[in-house]
Amino acid sequence: MATTNSPTTTGPLAQPGRLPQPSAFLDVRDLRVHFPTDDGVVKAVDGVSFTLERGRTLGIVGESGSGKSVTSLGILGLHRRGHTRISGEVWLDGEELVSAPPERVRRLRGRKMAMIFQDPLTAMHPYFTVGAQIVEAYRVHHRVSRAVARRRAVDLLGRVGIPQPARRVDDHPHQFSGGMRQRAMIAMALANDPDLLIADEPTTALDVTVQAQILDLIRDLQDEYRSAVLIITHDLGVVAELADDILVMYAGRCVEEGSAQTLFRRPEHPYTWGLLGSMPRVDRAARDRLVPIKGSPPSLINLPTGCAFHPRCPHQGRDGIPCRTEVPDLAQGSDHGVACHLPPTERRRTFAEDIAPAL
Amino acid sequence: MSTHTSPDRTTARPGTDELLRVTGLEKHFPITRGAFIRRTVGAVRAVDGVDLTVATGETLGLVGESGCGKSTTGRLISRLLRPTGGSIVFDGRDITDLSVRRMRPLRREIQMIFQDPYSSLNPRHTVGTIVGAPLRVQDIPTPHGVKRAVQELLELVGLSPEHYNRYPHEFSGGQRQRIGIARALALRPKLIVADEPVSALDVSIQAQVVNLLDDLQRELGLTYVFIAHDLSVVKHICDRVAVMYLGKVVEVAPRDALYATPLHPYTLALLSAVPVPDPDRRDRAQRERILLTGDVPSPVDPPSGCRFRTRCWKARERCERETPALRELAGGHLVACHFPVEDAERTPRGRIAAHLAAADVAPATTTPA
Amino acid sequence: MTHYIIRRVLTSAVLMIIISMVTFGVFFMVPKLAGTNPAELYVGKQATPADVAATARKLGLDQPVTVQYARFAKGLVAGRDLDDGPNRTHCAAPCFGYSFRNDRPVWPLLLDRLPVTVSLAVGAAVLWLAGGVLAGVVSALRRGGPLDRTMMVLALAGVSLPVYFTGLLAQLVFVHTLHWLPGGEYVNLADDPAGWAAKLLLGWVTLALLYAAAYARLTRAQMLETVGEDYIRTARAKGLRERTVIGKHVMRSVLTPLVTIFGLDIGGLLGGAILTESVFGLPGIGRLSIDAVNTKDLPVVLGVTLFGALFIVLANFIVDLLYAVIDPRVRLG
Numbered sequence A: 001m002a003t004t005n006s007p008t009t010t011g012p013l014a015q016p017g018r019l020p021q022p023s024a025f026l027d028v029r030d031l032r033v034h035f036p037t038d039d040g041v042v043k044a045v046d047g048v049s050f051t052l053e054r055g056r057t058l059g060i061v062g063e064s065g066s067g068k069s070v071t072s073l074g075i076l077g078l079h080r081r082g083h084t085r086i087s088g089e090v091w092l093d094g095e096e097l098v099s100a101p102p103e104r105v106r107r108l109r110g111r112k113m114a115m116i117f118q119d120p121l122t123a124m125h126p127y128f129t130v131g132a133q134i135v136e137a138y139r140v141h142h143r144v145s146r147a148v149a150r151r152r153a154v155d156l157l158g159r160v161g162i163p164q165p166a167r168r169v170d171d172h173p174h175q176f177s178g179g180m181r182q183r184a185m186i187a188m189a190l191a192n193d194p195d196l197l198i199a200d201e202p203t204t205a206l207d208v209t210v211q212a213q214i215l216d217l218i219r220d221l222q223d224e225y226r227s228a229v230l231i232i233t234h235d236l237g238v239v240a241e242l243a244d245d246i247l248v249m250y251a252g253r254c255v256e257e258g259s260a261q262t263l264f265r266r267p268e269h270p271y272t273w274g275l276l277g278s279m280p281r282v283d284r285a286a287r288d289r290l291v292p293i294k295g296s297p298p299s300l301i302n303l304p305t306g307c308a309f310h311p312r313c314p315h316q317g318r319d320g321i322p323c324r325t326e327v328p329d330l331a332q333g334s335d336h337g338v339a340c341h342l343p344p345t346e347r348r349r350t351f352a353e354d355i356a357p358a359l
Numbered sequence B: 001m002s003t004h005t006s007p008d009r010t011t012a013r014p015g016t017d018e019l020l021r022v023t024g025l026e027k028h029f030p031i032t033r034g035a036f037i038r039r040t041v042g043a044v045r046a047v048d049g050v051d052l053t054v055a056t057g058e059t060l061g062l063v064g065e066s067g068c069g070k071s072t073t074g075r076l077i078s079r080l081l082r083p084t085g086g087s088i089v090f091d092g093r094d095i096t097d098l099s100v101r102r103m104r105p106l107r108r109e110i111q112m113i114f115q116d117p118y119s120s121l122n123p124r125h126t127v128g129t130i131v132g133a134p135l136r137v138q139d140i141p142t143p144h145g146v147k148r149a150v151q152e153l154l155e156l157v158g159l160s161p162e163h164y165n166r167y168p169h170e171f172s173g174g175q176r177q178r179i180g181i182a183r184a185l186a187l188r189p190k191l192i193v194a195d196e197p198v199s200a201l202d203v204s205i206q207a208q209v210v211n212l213l214d215d216l217q218r219e220l221g222l223t224y225v226f227i228a229h230d231l232s233v234v235k236h237i238c239d240r241v242a243v244m245y246l247g248k249v250v251e252v253a254p255r256d257a258l259y260a261t262p263l264h265p266y267t268l269a270l271l272s273a274v275p276v277p278d279p280d281r282r283d284r285a286q287r288e289r290i291l292l293t294g295d296v297p298s299p300v301d302p303p304s305g306c307r308f309r310t311r312c313w314k315a316r317e318r319c320e321r322e323t324p325a326l327r328e329l330a331g332g333h334l335v336a337c338h339f340p341v342e343d344a345e346r347t348p349r350g351r352i353a354a355h356l357a358a359a360d361v362a363p364a365t366t367t368p369a
Numbered sequence C: 001m002t003h004y005i006i007r008r009v010l011t012s013a014v015l016m017i018i019i020s021m022v023t024f025g026v027f028f029m030v031p032k033l034a035g036t037n038p039a040e041l042y043v044g045k046q047a048t049p050a051d052v053a054a055t056a057r058k059l060g061l062d063q064p065v066t067v068q069y070a071r072f073a074k075g076l077v078a079g080r081d082l083d084d085g086p087n088r089t090h091c092a093a094p095c096f097g098y099s100f101r102n103d104r105p106v107w108p109l110l111l112d113r114l115p116v117t118v119s120l121a122v123g124a125a126v127l128w129l130a131g132g133v134l135a136g137v138v139s140a141l142r143r144g145g146p147l148d149r150t151m152m153v154l155a156l157a158g159v160s161l162p163v164y165f166t167g168l169l170a171q172l173v174f175v176h177t178l179h180w181l182p183g184g185e186y187v188n189l190a191d192d193p194a195g196w197a198a199k200l201l202l203g204w205v206t207l208a209l210l211y212a213a214a215y216a217r218l219t220r221a222q223m224l225e226t227v228g229e230d231y232i233r234t235a236r237a238k239g240l241r242e243r244t245v246i247g248k249h250v251m252r253s254v255l256t257p258l259v260t261i262f263g264l265d266i267g268g269l270l271g272g273a274i275l276t277e278s279v280f281g282l283p284g285i286g287r288l289s290i291d292a293v294n295t296k297d298l299p300v301v302l303g304v305t306l307f308g309a310l311f312i313v314l315a316n317f318i319v320d321l322l323y324a325v326i327d328p329r330v331r332l333g
């Protein structure tokens, strides 16, 4: 996984060393999503780049408001055009989507790329039956009769583990439990065998036991279809369960990325340390105190200068590093990218000596 | 304020100095039909025979899946609801059937904190009004005036006294939850029932609030009933944990005992389902995970005998016939199961066997509530 | 579903009984409070007190209110005989009372006028639904644009202008000045469809304007709210055409509150119809009731009021049923 996070270049084509046409299945380059509002421009996503291959799972983690959902909606082209400024590139299977005509993106949506949303109660239309909603998803992209599509819907519901699918297909969403609804959402997303599946907090609204079922299901389906999966969550446990690679977002940017093992075993960004430290863990002996990240998330309209994390970072300005003035780049080269001014050796030492023992 | 000093957290044990005892607690919400002649056609057995004790200065965790009756239990304990059966003894007094008027002085001693920091604060009132309201309503004498008292409370929960005249919308989620806590603390309660106080918060803000609750307990000798569904948070904050399933307590144990040697099959499944933030242990966790089939049955018509039997891979004929009673198997470790989990089942091999067995349980055909 | 319907039928029936009691009670009290004897109204001012007393006795007006109501209720269900001294009149069910001024039972009087009012109401309803919803949808889709703003200003004006003002103005311009529309008498649909429509047109437009404005605003607000719902985002994520997203998914949700309001408005339409009918000289139920008030024809006023109230209950009942069809969540409740 190669990543760049250059705030200075405006178009990704200007970036040296990158092919104009990517080889990766999904290649997001310097994506920016800004919302002009009465109070100013909300820079919800401000230069995010990553790649994702078929059969792999990428996890995006970060605090509430860090731009995770906005990123995923940007890939699907679901932002309202007139109210959003989007720049950068999203290459899906060799095709660029940001500059593509909306009609073209619509045809890909639901067929080549599909999405599972957080709250399965509000994400399904309350007045249509579950079956009708799946049938519709299938028939937008396939010219088949209702009967054929209905058989497909029953089939899909069975695949995702709904008991008696032939009967439940005519139920309305409110007649399903939370876990069943999320299964139905997944069935809907799978209707057209998508190559890219984006799951935005697919289990946040669910109980642990149901969460375990759903994560298991996503894993199974990925094994079966070899699709690329993008999973968005703020639960580090969930990404650790599913993701091959992890991308940590803070204030609309990527601050650290690498393989799941790397990020959990030797994280190098102070914000990632903060996330790990503030999380109580069921697999460890109880600690005395959690270590919260001090302060609160920044305003996306007036981002702090330099490193956006500096007002909350305990290492800010250490050894004279320019945290307040210069935006740190996501250091390239290795397969572990870290956007922090601290020298790599210093970061590793700090983690090993100060952070790891307290986790 | 409590005169008891906070006992050492590790040695806190039930029965040492009992503050709350709940016996056979029941809350059945009637289901009525008919527009004019209302008749009761059934009941939601939200809480159906719950036994609990809470010692002074300890934190009792109440965990379980959505809809198992945690919130209802919390509201019964703080007497925001009237029980339909059983008894609640608080600080030596039976408060089960106290009228609203008789309950009023006791309201000071039992306070509740709610999940949603956004909707539980009136947006049109200032922080000062919100936090000071209980003082004014209860006519609490404040030596330096209500304002000073409120400002002290704000400082206690880590807010600044200048926040007195600000409105809730000017605060972040974590700060709002602090305001809710300050309000609960205003009357110097002995017992705080916290209903999912951190569930709606981000991890880092959650950590702040968890630490705050911890500090306050140490400083003020508070007793908590901590309702949550996040087993990691519960492990961090609680001394003892009670696990609920479908309106009943199925297991109660000191924290470490519960997490290390769960005795009820449901607890075992619940613990195995918690995602482990360690990619290296992912495969192992998955192989040993007990995935329960189907949904929780409806509390309107719970299964006979043991309520977990429709999803339990250890269920036998006796489980259908006989309701298991909550009995003590080890020091302070109570379980309601005819065939409690044995040591062999907690070994990796036993867990994999349980994983396979649980997947084979025929999913119940009942539709959820 | 059957349970639900049965429950609604029972509720409506009881409501109707209560309403008839209250209405009857009020009309029993009104003359008392005004210090007049209802019997006087029947026999006329010149009658001697003895005549009045005799009439009162014959008509049962000296009986307690409960007895009078019982008779009235029986009349509603089974019809009754009215003993007016020399001649006996039969008032067939449903007997809403007997108008001595017109010397006819109230019910046929109502039936006579009903087609006019129904013509006016149905025409106006079609107009305002089509116009209001369309305007609301367009406004919402062009939110913040010049079209939206113009439409909403017009809507505001529509809500605030009284019917007699818009109505009289329209009458003046189109009938009396421009002579585009005929003045003259009301004609039946069957006799002369074009004349019927021409005569009613202004009434339709005026009445529709009153409601369309509110519908446009409601539709717009509802659409804007629905467009932000998660399930609309899901619909887009499926790759549906924008046309389908708006026309099917959004409209389905907008429809529900519209049906509710529509039901209430149909009930309340009678009020609007009274004004409109009198402005445009349409011989409908509204006119009937105004004439009845002017001539102190108490039975007719009572009949119209009761009829209106029952009509509202019926409209609400139908809306409730519709609601259950539209919103699956209601059925279980």
Ligand SMILES: Nc1ncnc2c1ncn2[C@@H]1O[C@H](COP(=O)(O)OP(=O)(O)OP(=O)(O)O)[C@@H](O)[C@H]1O
Residues within 6 Å of the ligand: A035, A037, A042, A043, A044, A062, A063, A064, A065, A066, A067, A068, A069, A070, A071, A234, A300
């Ligand atoms: N249409 C919009 N107009 C203005 N601001 C927006 C819009 N959509 C999102 N934002 C802002 O962009 C920021 C990022 O939002 P986003 O939904 O991506 O966060 P997130 O990382 O998904 O958080 P969460 O974990 O809470 O879902 C937020 O501050 C949000 O308020």
Ligand SMILES: Nc1ncnc2c1ncn2[C@@H]1O[C@H](COP(=O)(O)OP(=O)(O)OP(=O)(O)O)[C@@H](O)[C@H]1O
Residues within 6 Å of the ligand: B029, B044, B045, B046, B047, B064, B065, B066, B067, B068, B069, B070, B071, B072, B073, B229, B299, B369
């Ligand atoms: N006022 C009420 N009337 C009828 N049923 C109710 C009422 N309040 C709660 N219930 C039902 O009682 C059961 C227990 O509800 P309760 O809120 O106590 O669950 P919980 O464990 O707190 O769940 P959650 O984790 O979702 O908050 C549920 O089935 C719920 O639907």
Ligand code: SF4
Residues within 6 Å of the ligand: A269, A270, A271, A307, A308, A309, A310, A311, A313, A314, A315, A316, A317, A321, A323, A328, A339, A340, A341, A342
């Ligand atoms: S750049 Fe500076 S402020 Fe930012 S994370 Fe690194 S040390 Fe902290």
Ligand code: SF4
Residues within 6 Å of the ligand: B264, B265, B266, B306, B307, B308, B309, B310, B312, B313, B314, B315, B316, B319, B324, B336, B337, B338, B339, B340
């Ligand atoms: S009593 Fe039987 S069914 Fe219930 S948990 Fe124990 S073994 Fe399972």
Ligand SMILES: [Mg+2]
Residues within 6 Å of the ligand: A068, A069, A070, A200
């Ligand atoms: Mg989000």
Ligand SMILES: [Mg+2]
Residues within 6 Å of the ligand: B070, B071, B072, B195
């Ligand atoms: Mg609850």
